[in-house]
Amino acid sequence: MVHVTTKIDRADPTRIDELGTFSAATIHEAQGRKGALESGIKPLDRDMSFCGSAFTVVCHPRDNVMLQVAISYAQRGDVLIVASGDQPAGQFGDVLANACVARGISALVTDGGVRDTREIRELGFPVFSKHVCIEGTVKETLGPINQPVVFGGQVIYPGDVVKGDCDGVVVVRRDEVPFAIAASRERDATEAAYIERYRNGETPIQVSNLAAILETKGLTVDQ
Structure with missing residues (x-):
């Protein structure tokens, strides 16, 4: 049964x-x-x-x-x-x-x-x-x-x-569920701000603060 x-x-x-x-x-x-x-x-x-x-x-x-x-x-x-x-x-x-x-x-x-x-x-x-x-x-x-x-x-x-x-x-x-709603709302707001910064001319390295991390890992760039 x-x-x-x-x-x-x-x-x-x-x-x-x-x-x-x-x-x-x-x-x-x-x-x-x-x-x-x-x-x-x-x-x-x-x-x-x-x-x-x-x-x-x-x-x-x-x-x-x-x-x-x-x-x-x-x-x-x-x-x-x-x-x-x-x-x-x-x-x-x-x-x-x-x-x-x-x-x-x-x-x-x-x-x-x-x-x-x-x-x-x-x-x-x-x-x-x-x-x-x-x-x-x-x-x-x-x-x-x-x-x-x-x-x-x-x-x-x-x-x-x-x-x-x-x-x-x-x-x-x-x-x-209440936590997931609040956290999702915050994440959407953060990503919207990233997109606005990209549209204003900043790069992913600038927006995501990657310069120091990339330097520590040994990345070099010829410009």
Whole structure:
């Protein structure tokens, strides 16, 4: 028997929306260069983006029965994190994508495979996957829902906040969301100031204070 946990603690929706205004790369850098999922997990379309609470599910390789259970119990705004053993099988397609949209689910992120990619792109539902594959799956093996999972090189807890965009996916611990927002805002302001200095004629060596470092390392330049 497998017990399914559907009740999880989530961050404040306003905070999730605020965090979602920053890029995945900015959040990753701002929170101390942590939380980035492995780079092989990519969006089906570069314009896809999302930010929401992690609703985790473990699927047996080449099996999607627990994914269908997860879709049935996830709440509006949740992000389905589907750990399925890095197998190139099409466990998710346009039919289930429509089910996700109807339930208000924000996105799906999987280390497995998806198919019907054209239809999913036209639907506009954010899907980030490790594989695209036409091979089908079975509906046989039960597995856990809303347990911590090792996924994409990170440990993800149910209720963690997950942000994805064209550059990748980053995870923020639920209780660290306020810090990540403040740190991301500060980083964006700092980078905007750098860009303004570049436009005013300064070089990266000047803006980043690299002269002393480069001299110490023995860099010489003929001018």
